[in-house]
Amino acid sequence: MKFLKRVRAILLLPCVFLFWYEFSLAYSDTTFVYKYYLKESAKRLDLHKDRYWHILLHYSKKVDGYESFIDDAKFFLSREGKKNPQSELLETIDSFFEIPSTNHNDHPRCRFIARYEWLKEKLNIDESKLPEVKCSEFQDVFQRVNPKSASLIFPSFYPNSPASMFGHTLLRLEGDFHSSLLAYAVNYSAIPEDDFALIYTFKGIFGYYKGIYTAMPYYDKVREYSDIERRDIWEYNLNLTAEEVKKMFLHLWELKDIFQFYYFFDENCSYNILFLIEAARPDVNLIEKFKFWVIPVDTIRVVIEEGLVEKIVYRPSIYTRIKFLSSFLPEKKSNIVLELVNGSISPEEILKDDKYLTLQERQKILEISAEILQYKYFTKDISKDLYQKRYLQVLRARSQLPIWEEENIFSAPSSPETGHESARLKIGQGVYNGNGYLDISIRPAYHDITNNDRGYIEGSQIVFTDLHFKYFRDKFFLERFDLINIISFSPFDYFSRSLSWRVKTGFERKGFYFDKDDLYYFVNAGCGMSAKILSILSYMLFNGSVEMGGVYKKNFSGGIGIEGGVIKNFRNRSKTLITLESMYYPLGDNHKLYKLSFTQNFFLNKNLEMGFSYTRKKVFSHYSYDFGVLINYFFR
Amino acid sequence: MKKFLFTVLFVLICVNLSFATARKNSGCGLGAMLISPNNDTLVGNLAMTFLNGTFGTQTFGITTGTSECDKPTHFVKNERLQEFVVANMDNLAKDIVVGKGETLDSFAELLNIPVDQRKEFYAKLHDSFMRIFTSENIQMAEVIDNVVLEMTKN
Known part of the structure; x- marks a missing residue:
C-alpha cells in the first residue's frame, strides 16, 4: 500500500508543477505544495484512523463505518464530516491554510484548536508556512481559567427530590488559586425552550432539546447545588497532569457553542463529560463502557476503575450544615432559632442572655439562624427586603461574640459510588393463596425503598422501567410493569416542613391471577408527610389513582385513599418495612381495596440482598395472601 | 362527573x-x-x-461581569475580586463573623493576603464587621472600600 501511495505521489508531481503556475499569482506556490505534502503524510500515517482523531470528533463505530455524536454542522469542515473521518481530516488540513478574515478568532485553527495542535505535532507542521493567525479570544480565556488540574464533580441527591437521585456530573478546572471556589465549572446540559413541565420531560427523553457545553465560575455552581438545591457535593480530584488538562481545555474550546441533541438516557450530561476526560488522557477507555444508558454515578465508578481519581472531597450542603450546627444545641433550645428567624425575638436579646445560654450556644444559635435565613430566602419563604435586614442583624450580633476557634469537621456519609450498582435482577419464589410461583424481575434503574441506602438517600425511591414476571405451574405472564415509580419521604425537621410524596405509573394486575385479570394502565399520585422518630421513619400519604383497562366493566376506575407505614433501617445491614393501605374507588367500577404488607430485607454485600415479604389484600370481595422470598442482585 | x-x-x-x-x-x-x-x-x-438542566443560556460565562454595579475606588482593576464579592457577598459576610470559611479564604486569596497573615486578617475583619457591612443595602464597591479602609487603619 505504502509503495502504491508513493508511486501515486510521484505521478501526481507533474500536476503539482502545473498548479504551480496556476496559483503563483493568487496564492503562494510553496503553500500549495506544503498543503499537498501534509495531506499525503496524514494519509500515509492513517491519521483518520487514530483514536485521538475519533475522540476529538466524537466518532463512534457503527456497522457501516463511523458517525459523530455531534449534530451541529458547524463542527465539521467537510460536508461528509459527520460520517467520514478521513474527509474531515483532509478538509481540516486544508482549512489551516485559509487566509484569515479580519476576525482571526473564527479561523479554523482557532476554532478547532485541539485538532490543530494535535495535527501540528503528528505532522510536524511548520507554522511559518501557514498564514499567520492570532487566537486572541482563546488566549484570553485560557489565561483567565489557567487550567492546571481537574476534578469530576457529582452533586448528590437532595431531600425531597428523588429526581435529583439520578444525579448529574460536571467538571471543574482548577488554576493556580488554592481555593477551589475560584476554579471554573464545565457543564453539559440541555437548553430548555418550553416552560410546561410535561413537555420538558418528553422532549428531554426523546432528544428534542439541544445540549451544549457551558463554563462558569465554580462558585456559581456551588451556590446552585449546595445552597439553593440543598445537595451535598462530591468532588473527585483527577490525577491528570497540567499538560493533559490543557489538552482537555483545547478540546472544550472546540465544543464552545456547538450543539448536539440531548438524550436523557444516554447522550446526557455525564456521557458528554467523558469525552473531555478522554481528550485529556486518550489511553483510558470510558465512552465504550456504556452501551444503552448512562447513569451519572456509573460514570464515576468507571472513572475510578480507570485509575483517574486521586482524592474524594465532600462538600456539605446548606441543609447538612444546618443539621450539623444544630447538633451543638440542645433540642429544647432549637425553638430559639426559629423565634429569631421569624423575628419574634431580636438578635440583641440572644447576645444579652448569658444566663440561660452558654457562649457556644449563643454563637451557634446566631450562626444557624443566618443559615436558615438564607435557606428561607432561597426557598422564597421570605422576601428579599426582610432577608437582607434580618440576615445582617443576625450577623452583626454574631460579630460581637468571639471567633469559634475549632474547625467544623463534617463526618461525610458514604459517597455515591459506594452504593449498590444501578441495574437489578430479582428472583423470588412464593405462595399465592396456596399456589406456588416463581418471580423474576429486571430493572435497569435504580433504587427502591426496600434497598440498602448506603450511597443513596434514605426514604427515597426512583424506579424506571421495572419489568416483573410471574410463573405459576401452567402460566407465565407479565405481572406488572412500572414505567416510573418515585417516592420521596423527607422527614420534618424543626426548621423545615417538606412534603412527602409519591408518583407512579405503569401497568399492573389486580391480582386475581386465576380469574379474568388483564393488565390495566394506572396513574397514582399521593402526598403527605413523614417524620423520623427514634430512628424509625414513619409516613402517611393521601393517594389518588386512575386505572384504565378491560378488566373493569366500565373500562376504568378512579379512587382515593390513605396509606401509612414505617421503615426501619438497621445500620445498613437490614431493613424492615410495614405498610397499611386502603383505597376507595367511587368512579367507574365501584370497589374498595385494603392491603397490609410486611417486608424484611437483608443486605449481604454491596450488590446482594435477600429478603422475604408478606402481603394480605382484599380487592372487591376477593381475599388473598402472598408470601415470598427473594434475592436482589445489582449489576452494571 | x-x-x-x-x-x-x-x-x-x-x-x-x-x-x-x-x-x-x-x-x-x-x-x-x-x-x-x-x-x-x-x-x-x-x-x-430529565434535564439536569441549566437555566440561563450563557455558554462560556468565564467572566460574569459587574457592569451594573458601582466600581470600588480600590482594586479597580481586579475584576475577579469584584465579581467574586458580588456573587458571594452573603457567604462572605457570614464567614467574616464566624471567622473562617472557604468564601473568606477565597476573598483573602484574591486580595493577595499571604497565608501566614490570614489569621490576623480574619480577626481584624471580624472585629470591624459593623464598619464594613454598614447597612443592609450595602453594595460590592462599599464592601471592598470599607475592607481596605479597615486594613489600612492601625
Missing part, C-alpha cells in the same frame, strides 16, 4: 403546573445571588430529572 373532577383534582394536589422562571442575578448587594426556578413541585421535580 362531579366525582370524577374531584378525583382528578385530588391527584393534582401536589402537582403545580406553573413552572420555571429563569434564574438571574439581581443587584450588587446582599441577596443578589442566583434564585432558583420554582421547581419544588412534583412535576417540576420530575422535569428536572
